Amino acid sequence: MIQTIVVGAGVAGLVVARELVLLGHAVRILEASDHPGGQVAGHLVGDVRLDLGAEAFATRDGVVSAYLERLGLAQRVVAPLDAPAWLCTATGDLVPLPAVSLLGIPSAPLARDVVRVVGRGGAWRGLVDALLPGPVGSRLPTLGALVRRRMGDAILERLVAPVVEGIHSTHPDRLPVSAVPGLVHNLLRENSLSRAVTRMRIDAPAGSLVASLEGGMTSLVDHLVADLDRFGVRIEFGTRVVEAHADRVVIDRGDVQLEEIAGRVVIAAPGLVVDSQGAPGETTETHLVTLVLSASGPHVSALADAPRGTGVLVARGGTVHARALTHVTAKWPHLRSALEGREVVRLSYEHPADADQALRDAATLLGSTITSDAVEHVGSVTWFRAQRLVPTGDVPVVGEQVAGTGLAAVIQHAVETARSLGAPGDSVSGCTEGTKKENVA
Numbered sequence: 552m553i554q555t556i557v558v559g560a561g562v563a564g565l566v567v568a569r570e571l572v573l574l575g576h577a578v579r580i581l582e583a584s585d586h587p588g589g590q591v592a593g594h595l596v597g598d599v600r601l602d603l604g605a606e607a608f609a610t611r612d613g614v615v616s617a618y619l620e621r622l623g624l625a626q627r628v629v630a631p632l633d634a635p636a637w638l639c640t641a642t643g644d645l646v647p648l649p650a651v652s653l654l655g656i657p658s659a660p661l662a663r664d665v666v667r668v669v670g671r672g673g674a675w676r677g678l679v680d681a682l683l684p685g686p687v688g689s690r691l692p693t694l695g696a697l698v699r700r701r702m703g704d705a706i707l708e709r710l711v712a713p714v715v716e717g718i719h720s721t722h723p724d725r726l727p728v729s730a731v732p733g734l735v736h737n738l739l740r741e742n743s744l745s746r747a748v749t750r751m752r753i754d755a756p757a758g759s760l761v762a763s764l765e766g767g768m769t770s771l772v773d774h775l776v777a778d779l780d781r782f783g784v785r786i787e788f789g790t791r792v793v794e795a796h797a798d799r800v801v802i803d804r805g806d807v808q809l810e811e812i813a814g815r816v817v818i819a820a821p822g823l824v825v826d827s828q829g830a831p832g833e834t835t836e837t838h839l840v841t842l843v844l845s846a847s848g849p850h851v852s853a854l855a856d857a858p859r860g861t862g863v864l865v866a867r868g869g870t871v872h873a874r875a876l877t878h879v880t881a882k883w884p885h886l887r888s889a890l891e892g893r894e895v896v897r898l899s900y901e902h903p904a905d906a907d908q909a910l911r912d913a914a915t916l917l918g919s920t921i922t923s924d925a926v927e928h929v930g931s932v933t934w935f936r937a938q939r940l941v942p943t944g945d946v947p948v949v950g951e952q953v954a955g956t957g958l959a960a961v962i963q964h965a966v967e968t969a970r971s972l973g974a975p976g977d978s979v980s981g982c983t984e985g986t987k988k989e990n991v992a
């Protein structure tokens with residue numbers, strides 16, 4: 552049987568590989584680094600594992616929940632604190648994000664919590680949205696263009712941009728509207744962007760908009776790797792693919808000689824495909840600093856009540872360098888009890904930042920004195936994230952660069968791609984998950 556080569560062992564690669572195995576493919580996974588998971592990675596603080604990359608998944612559409620159920624992980628899903636995130640405005644004010652909003656797009660532009668951020672003039676401009684016919688702006692390519700057209704600059708730059716940058720690491724002017732599934736559909740249905748937001752919030756599954764896994768999102772990676780191992784699929788680490796074609800790849804294992812391997816190829820790694828202009832996708836850098844604070848000191852009582860809910864998104868223009876802060880131990884109650892009084896905050900930056908900078912930003916954003924002797928542990932990591940592109944060529948591509956940011960989008964797209972590739976000719980087409988597990992056990 553012709554083998555199928557999956558390039559990259561991030562979540563997209565692991566998911567597509569598992570689905571293809573279940574469809575009867577003989578799969579080989581090539582991974583450049585020495586570990587699986589890509590942007591889903593963790594580190595241990597004592598015996599508690601903290602996420603260093605993705606820490607949650609979007610619950611919208613129930614895609615990831617259904618997938619976790621198939622993997623037998625449904626019992627390990629944990630919900631975050633039910634409290635809003637906050638916004639640090641360009642003038643340094645700290646305010647809760649508007650109660651009913653989607654990526655910062657308000658459902659009620661004149662609500663007091665919106666006026667507080669965008670000013671009265673910005674809020675009135677936002678109201679114009681309700682007077683415009685639904686199709687106005689609906690064909691614009693980016694979220695930024697759509698929001699600017701319907702609600703104006705103030706709502707876009709002061710409210711939507713900090714939220715989008717905190718989540719997608721890019722300005723809404725560079726985020727395709729398709730990254731917010733259902734938004735245009737609901738805009739046309741409701742004839743207003745603000746009413747579309749209300750509709751989408753009403754239609755969202757009950758409970759919070761995100762969830763995580765006990766043991767961190769890396770539990771998902773562990774589980775997928777263990778499953779693939781059971782199916783006889785090994786990940787070949789330290790194997791960088793330097794060229795990918797539909798029927799072969801060229802690899803570099805660090806030896807003098809490059810090697811060619813034949814097989815059907817699925818790309819689940821950035822940098823190997825080009826768009827219609829012949830350009831490889833852009834990457835953005837995100838620098839994360841995680842601070843683990845001791846269980847004693849003046850910060851303890853100040854942080855115990857989650858003073859900024861789950862965390863703070865930061866608008867450009869102020870004195871704080873971080874783009875976002877997650878109050879990890881407030882957001883995830885199961886971690887707070889496991890860490891026995893220690894507090895964890897995680898800050899993300901566009902440019903490298905050291906622990907002192909992170910400490911200053913955390914103190915400002917949390918409104919609390921945090922002294923350097925309270926810091927028990929610092930974790931720093933830099934992520935290179937692939938921006939979205941429309942690939943040309945005949946090699947199937949999965950992962951963030953085509954599906955968009957986030958585990959929900961990546962998992963759904965990887966499952967659908969595997970199904971569209973189907974069974975490999977004469978193999979066990981149509982076998983169910985259960986029967987394949989029996990076959991390979």
Ligand SMILES: Cc1cc2nc3c(=O)[nH]c(=O)nc-3n(C[C@H](O)[C@H](O)[C@H](O)COP(=O)(O)OP(=O)(O)OC[C@H]3O[C@@H](n4cnc5c(N)ncnc54)[C@H](O)[C@@H]3O)c2cc1C
Nearest residue numbers: 559561562563583589590605606607792820950951957958
């Ligand atoms: C700090 C941070 C926080 C995040 N938070 C969340 C969150 O809370 N919720 C959420 O849903 N999403 C979050 N995300 C986004 C989410 O993690 C990603 O969208 C998703 O993990 C991308 O998976 P992927 O498999 O497409 O890519 P990656 O995880 O980037 O995997 C690509 C893999 O390919 C390998 N590779 C690269 N080049 C080659 C090559 N030439 N040959 C072989 N292998 C190669 C890489 O080493 C890597 O293992 C976050 C991301 C970051 C960085």
